[in-house]
Amino acid sequence: xxxxxxxxxxxxxxxxxxxxxxxxxxxxxxxxxxxxxxxxxxxxxxxxxxxxxxxxxxxxxxxxxxxxxxxxxxxxxxxxxxxxxxxxxxxxxxxxxxxxxxxxxxxxxxxxxxxxxxxxxxxxxxxxxxxxxxxxxxxxxxxxxxxxxxx
Numbered sequence: 001x002x003x004x005x006x007x008x009x010x011x012x013x014x015x016x017x018x019x020x021x022x023x024x025x026x027x028x029x030x031x032x033x034x035x036x037x038x039x040x041x042x043x044x045x046x047x048x049x050x051x052x053x054x055x056x057x058x059x060x061x062x063x064x065x066x067x068x069x070x071x072x073x074x075x076x077x078x079x080x081x082x083x084x085x086x087x088x089x090x091x092x093x094x095x096x097x098x099x100x101x102x103x104x105x106x107x108x109x110x111x112x113x114x115x116x117x118x119x120x121x122x123x124x125x126x127x128x129x130x131x132x133x134x135x136x137x138x139x140x141x142x143x144x145x146x147x148x149x150x151x
Contacts, residue, residue: 049075049082049144073149075135079142082135086151091128093135095121101139108132108148 053074071086081096095101098121105113107129117123117137128151136145 047077047079047142047144049077049080049146051147051149052076054149075144075146077142077144080137080139080144082137082144082146084135089126089128091125093117093123093125095123095137095139097121097141099139099141101137104136104138105129106134106136 051073053072055069055072073084073086075082075084083094083096085092091105093103095117098119099117100119101117101121103115103117103123103125105115105125107113108131110129113125113127113129115123115125117139121139130151132148132150134146134148137143
């Protein structure tokens, strides 16, 4: 059957038939486009909190350190800061400005540890992995991930 392209109804029927033939591909393209679209603001949504203070490299800690004191780490980013106190058996942390949040501790060798910060931004990490770790904090104020640091 020969299609008449000067008839609008016939033309629309031909277009609809053509679109039905490529619909599965369109779904894959749309899903891929949606996935890419969600990455458009990834840099705005997740900030890197850089290490701004490490008590193990501070000159006074080398003079006064008796080996039993905790190591203090401070990570700064635009919306949030993360302060960590690392002792032999745990890490005590606080999100600044204070507030509740979800914490994810990623270890280079090992499974991640998930926990929550309380309404004051405090959290405690036990069962510490040794080696390189980083901490991700998701709060109403913002989302940050710290630099990797060796414990």
